[in-house]
Amino acid sequence: MPEQVDQLIHAEWIIPVVPENQVLDSHSLAVKGGRIEAILPTAQAKSRYQAVHETPLPGQALMPGLINAHTHAAMALLRGLADDLPLMTWLNEHIWPAEAKWISEEFIHDGTQLAMAEMLLSGTTCFNDMYFFPDITGRAADSAGIRSVLGLIAIDFPSAWACDGDDYLHKGLQVHDQFRANPLIHTAFAPHAPYSVGNPVLERIRVLADELEIPIHMHVHETHDEIVQGLQHHDTRPMSRLHALGLLSPSLAAVHMTHLEQQEIEIFAASGAHVVHCPESNLKLASGFCPVSELLEADINVALGTDGAASNNDLDMFSEMRTAALLAKGVGGNASALPAAGALSMATINGARALGLHQETGSLESGKSADMIAVDLNRVHTQPVYHPISQLVYAAGREQVTHVWVAGRLLVSDGALTTLDVAKLNARASHWGERILAADVHT
């Protein structure tokens, strides 16, 4: 008697990511109760299982959904507002004034929906967010069906969301409690950056993160200026300040990590903390280079993020993965640095590790949540297929994502969203864009 499952997906190639660099030809994946039941040769799958739904994927690769380990989703509404400007002009004269004027529950809702539509269509099944009104982000994510990690943001400046350090933490803890029973909505403390959060708030977060067993998501060493400021105000580089505060631990996902000294890499490696590399944002803002090869050699787990769409200007993890692989070679002067399979791991399982979700997602393994995507390689620009992983990283694009599942639920089918309405989102975005542009006095 064949065993009953919910879905059987028959793919030309299955790329489980764990183990790294494995490609399974003509295999099938069985889903039951939202979880991966088994991965096995298609012939065996057809005799062993009977499925409610069968999805044949000829010429397609089935792989884990991509994990965007650092973004500010709602900033999608500020995409391209002010490009090609020095970082401080960009922030002081455009982004911060726009945020001060426009951030509201409605802005966060519409911006997060736009971002989630983009992320799902481009194969991202989980995003790690840092922005204001994380409760609104959580409700939008819940409604869309995507997996998310809500950043419980803390910053020493008032915003429409909270007025001071205590208020940010208080509201953050409420958000944590609000979503704790939701299997797809996770939380992390998100102190903004060393230069924008003082020691008292960081010390409380250290204790609270231990108690609640959730990660800490923080910008660290984004620019050289941040380091200079750290030396001026705290008599030490930001990394050593965080070390002294006890923040370097396996709970920390440190975003950006440019301008690192060898000793800092060693201390960071010993701590078990994670790096989130954002190559396109670092390039666009001329922030500096994250020494990816050295970090990997030091056995540091390196995940990948797009950053917000205001500094990228998209949330496309396929592009980010490719840029990461290319840039590591260029910066390292070594064409063998960060091979395709390594870049694919950074965009999937390494992200799950950085967020403490590696038991649940980030690879195709029995028992894990069925968070996965299908990518059509039968396009002129990914032919011929010598090595599917090479094609996925170096030649494929977001437009080749045909199907996206989160916990077994189909959120993109044949390239179309099932839970979000693109026409409506574009109309809302356009409406916001007109108002924001009219108020952007420096344009």
Next chain:
Amino acid sequence: MPEQVDQLIHAEWIIPVVPENQVLDSHSLAVKGGRIEAILPTAQAKSRYQAVHETPLPGQALMPGLINAHTHAAMALLRGLADDLPLMTWLNEHIWPAEAKWISEEFIHDGTQLAMAEMLLSGTTCFNDMYFFPDITGRAADSAGIRSVLGLIAIDFPSAWACDGDDYLHKGLQVHDQFRANPLIHTAFAPHAPYSVGNPVLERIRVLADELEIPIHMHVHETHDEIVQGLQHHDTRPMSRLHALGLLSPSLAAVHMTHLEQQEIEIFAASGAHVVHCPESNLKLASGFCPVSELLEADINVALGTDGAASNNDLDMFSEMRTAALLAKGVGGNASALPAAGALSMATINGARALGLHQETGSLESGKSADMIAVDLNRVHTQPVYHPISQLVYAAGREQVTHVWVAGRLLVSDGALTTLDVAKLNARASHWGERILAADVHT
């Protein structure tokens, strides 16, 4: 009485590229006899002209077709054969053996067709090629309707195409004569590189290029090793050897140009020669960085190319344009370096200038050939549209190209090729792939 034209295209935005950074809202472009007749506000266009065909493009940008100023089109068949390897291992153990075994008229035909399909679908209307059997490339290009510059390749090594320097030049001149009456097929001498072509052949090319008034297309300073070898074999750096041979002139399109000294930039600038920047190939092969900002400051014309698909691994000029803009900022440590409009010029009019085709193509101006593309910005990842040029460079992708015209002829319509059969090309590519992979002993 309205004037009769062949086509009227009504776009949400027209971006002529010349003048740089101009965006014309709600304008129309009239085409007559394959040439741009006029660009004017849509309301005026509708009263002044009567057209056989009208194409409304709501939410779309109409812009010049992209010019890929350096590629080896037929190498599309070797895409992803051997990635993440040091340059010399890649060449010696994979690419050169595969070329020695497989290069033939059939390989060039099928590979060029695959590449042209990819280029057209991603908005490229003109490519500058360097490869064996340029006559086959020319016939394939003529049949597809794309504009091309055939490299009359010369190299001091025998190949399936020619046996020695004289033979390469002789066959190259025949190719030049064969296509001289074809308005869409141009030619350029293509001496491979300083390290692979000796002085006698370079001296003859210098004279012939002057006589025929066609450009010279050459790899120059691709890697640091090339410079070391130049010093060993010629007692001078490659650039100064080319200078002594009289090759630095407005006829030269020098590809790659990494590891440059300040004095070399000055000499190059004074010569009026052009640079073709290939950022993704330079990164992938860890060749070094082309100092784009310094070149632009020295008033050197910088065009853009993808290089062959074996070292990129696609022929996507949207991606190349974005990488160029991002990398210039990262390498220059300046977020204002190479703004979006500058990157767009590099991918269009600067390419035309480097190829001596700037009277004919590269911008939307009355009298020029109607080589142009429409790009749909009405997608979630390019909304909202604050500045269309920013969205085109930093957020848009090849998949948003809906229409492509060369000399007024529609080659891509609603995202589908009109002169090439994708299913057939993919099948041919797959057939080649299987044979080549089986023979790639090092895989």
